Amino acid sequence: MSLQPQVEDAQEARSAFFIGADSDVLEEQDHHQLILQKANALASGNCLKEAIDLFSAAMRYGPVQPEQLGTLVDCILRNFKRKTAGPDPLWRRSRDAEESRRDDVFDCPNCRSFLGEPVTLACGHSYCKRCLQRQRLSKCKLCNGTVGGEEKVSVVMCGLLEKWFPDELKRSKTLCEVDELCRTRRYHEAVSLATDAIQCDPELMAVARLSRAEAYMALKMYRLALEDTEFSPWSSCFAEALFRKAMVLHEMGQVDESLQVFLHCLAVDEDFPAAKRQVEKILCDLLSPADENVKVGLRETTQNTSPHMRNKTLVAEAQPPSPVQRQHQARAASAHDHLERLEKRWESLERPGLSRARSLRVHGSGCGDEGLKRVCSAPQLGDEDKASLLKRKLSVSDTEHCVVDSGSNKLKKQGVAKGSKQKAAKAKTCRSVPEDLLDPNDLECSLCMRLFYEPVTTPCGHTFCKNCLERCLDHTPQCPLCKESLKEYLARRTYMVATVLDMLMKQYLSPAYAERTNAHLEETRDLSDLTKNVPIFVCTMAYPTVPCPLHVFEPCYRLMIRRCMDTGTRQFGMCINDPKKGFVDYGCMLTIRSVHFLPDGRSVVDTIGGKRFRVVSRGMKDGYSIANIEHLGDTKVESSDELQRLQELHDAVYEQARVWFQNLKFHFHNQILQHFGPMPEREADIQATPNGPACCWWLLAVLPIDPRYQLSVLSMTSLRERLVKIQHILAYLQSIPNN
Known part of the structure; x- marks a missing residue:
């Protein structure tokens, strides 16, 4: 008897099995995506409890990455603010205290410290290099512009700060050295350097103690780290102090407390990417199944999804539970007592009178830094219980107002509002530039050798007048000084004025700035005359009312088109070539309707014909032809x-x-x-x-x-x-x- 039919039958059965298995996998993936989409929709609609249910269920059908919980974090933050929205919530007082500080042009908009090693972003606002390196910023706080992260230190501003404020620049570099020691894991040296800096220079205390707290945390010296984060609840780096405190609490295993402090940090500063990432990770851990191999469909979850999914879940529940499922259910059932204790601990944490010392005693972590034990929020909780717990912690309560304690004791808590108002009322003294050190040559464009007008700083850190830079980029997409490629910068064409430099010139060099402005306006006025020195594009025939699309690639015509746009006339003359004169005696004015800039600097210009003209005289300007003209018109018939x-x-x-x-x-x-x-x-x-x-x-x-x-x-x-x-x-x- 031949074995061939049996082999073929076995192969067909195996193929059918794998096809069925693949089908099940695809079906699971579809269910997973469907639940995630619905969970995100509920979170966007501020339905926190339902969103938590669905995110928890999604993790049973498949893995969910922390970054996929961003919508849930936003929803929780909104509920957190609403829950803490008493007459004067702590996070609002914190933010108001920061915003009440008088703006100093030499302060970083993020950390409010001296603008040491300034980096100018594409939006024109400047931040200290330290804030950008520590990734505490994803958007500009002043205009919501995107932070690229590849910008280099501004050469001009660094030279000015080193000349005007050498002592403060030295302090700033000391802080950068502490951060560098932490990055290279030389924590003992970082602690020593930060301590010396604090003792020698009290002005460094605010930021240096936060850097030292990072080193203490890495050395597992948590008590000292917490003290450094709580030294002053209204410090200039309040959001970063909250973030650092939350990180220490998380390292200690106090995940519940750290979650609330992270939320407090985001309430003060919503644009704090590192804090949001930490909240996403914590939520992912809280909602993840205890055993990743267990995928149990919840009835209440599937009732909110498709009928097909409901049928599948009911079939699964009708079958006897597997040993793994029974073990999972038993573990969840045995955790109810712990759940109640954890609820009480959260309630006590939310009461405003709880001090940090009491919190440490409750968790058995006040007996020394080295002996601190990591405590999990819910070490034995089942999946449903963890989701239920999270909903209770983060849901909106109409009768209870939660205030996260960030002080050191009850007396300090009671007096914090009064002290904050006094400190907010006391405006910070703005720095002033020494008059004997003011020199207009320090703010001079290296291309036109005049005072900056509309200064623009490139990603490589060099600064030029906007018009000067654009003219250089017409010829080659490289920095005129360091020759670094500026192709991406050219493609974006976001030449925003460097606000700090512009403000410095207006404030300290007002006569020279006024003279420079008048010169620019005079040049612009000359370019605005549509009968004298009119720019001439020598190319093709153009006619009134007829469209004339142009492809502009020559540097001189790039400059010409840009000037027509900048002056607001949006007009230039079009003539055909003449071998003897350069261009013929008659032409047509073109009006620019739109300009589409290509990434390499070329442009497609949509124009339409306007008035006809006769050339009176010819000339050249910056590489392109110009002419004095007189307009033509038809002679009217009267009879x-x-x-x-x-x-x-x-x-x-x-x-x-x-x-x-x-x-x-x-x-x-x-x-x-x-x-x-x-x-x-x-x-x-x-x-x-x-x-x-x-x-x-x-x-x-x-x-x-x-x-x-x-x-x-x-x-x-x-x-x-x-x-x-x-x-x-x-x-x-x-x-x-x-x-």
Whole structure:
């Protein structure tokens, strides 16, 4: 008996099995994505309890990454703010205390400390390098601009700060050294350097203690780390102090407390990416199944999803539980007592009178830094219990207001509002530049050798006048000083003024700045005159009312187009080439309708014809031609009889042109429509504009005749002569057999 049929049957069975298994996997993935989408929708709608249910269920169907919980974090933060929205919530007082500080141009907008090693972002605002390196910023706090993270230190501003404030710059560099020691895991050296800095210079205390807290935490000296984060609840780095405190609590295993402090940090500063990532990780741990191999469908979850999923879940529940499931259910059932104790601990944490010392005693972590034990929020909780616990912790309560304690004791807590108001009322003294150190040459553009006007700082850290930089990028996408590639910077074309430098010039060099501004305005005024020194694009024929798309790639014309846009005229002249004169004596003004810039600096310019002109004199400016011109217009016919004959001639030519256009081959007909649009409608008043009927110029643009002949028609100021010329051209074209 042959074994071949049996082998084939086995192969078919195995194939069917794998196909069925693949189908189940795909179905599980679909369910997983469906639940995640619905959970995100509920979180966006602020339905916190339902969102937690679905996110918890999603983790039973498949893995969920922490970054996928961003919507849930936003929902929890909104509920946290609402829950703590008493008459004067602590997080609002914290934020108001920061915002009440008088702005100092030499302070970092993020940490409110001295702007040591300033980095200017693409939006034009400057931050200290320390804040950007520590990834405490994802958007500009002043304008919500994106932080690229690749910008280098501003060379000009570094030179100014080193000259004007050498002592403060030295302090700032000391803090950077402490951070560098922490990054290289030389924590003992970091503690020693930070301690010396605090003792020698009290002005460094606010930020240096936070850096030292990071080192203490790495050394597992948690008590000292907490003391450094709580030294002053209204410090200039309050959001970062909360973040550092939450990190210490999390390292100690006090996940519940750390979660609330992280939320407090985000309530003070929503743009704190590191804090949001930590909350996402904590939520992911709290909602994750105790055993990743256990995937149990919840009835209440599937009731909110598709009917197909409900049927699948009911079938699964009808079957006897597996040993792993029974073990999971037993573990969940045995955790109820611990759940109640954990609820009480959360309630006590939410009461405003709880001090840090008491919190440490409750968790058995006040007996020394080295002996601290890590305590999990819910070490034996089942999946359903953890989701239920999380909902109770984070849900909105109409009767209870939660205030997270960030002070050291009850007396300090009671007096914090009064102290904060006193400190908020006491404005910080702004730094002033020593008058004997002011030198306009320090704020001079290296390209035009004049005081900066609209200073722009490139990603490589060099600063130029905006116009000067754009002219250089017209020729090559590289920094004029260091030759670093600026292709991406050129592609974005976001040349935003460096606000700090601009403010410094206006405040400390006002006479020189006013003189520089007047010079710029005078130059712009000269460029705005549409009869003198008009820019001329030497390229092709252009006609009134007819579109003229242009591809601009030459550096001189890039500059010319940009100047037309900057001055607001949005106009330039178009002429064809003349071997002897450079360009012919007659042309047409073009009005820029839109400009599409390409990543490499080229542009596609959409223009339309305007007035005709005659060249009076010629010249050159910055590589392109200019001319003094006088505008042309048709001579009007006054006699009614003559006007009647002119109207009849116009109608005859229009009908002749319409017939010619309709009889064109399909290919040519479509090409004309694509480039020039349809033939203009017949006009009631043929003398309404100085240029006459639009159909004449449309015909002149599409008729296949020599440009010199077209130029002769363009220069005519008699509508009758123009119509006769076009009539002769149409008659000649119609006499040629249509092949």
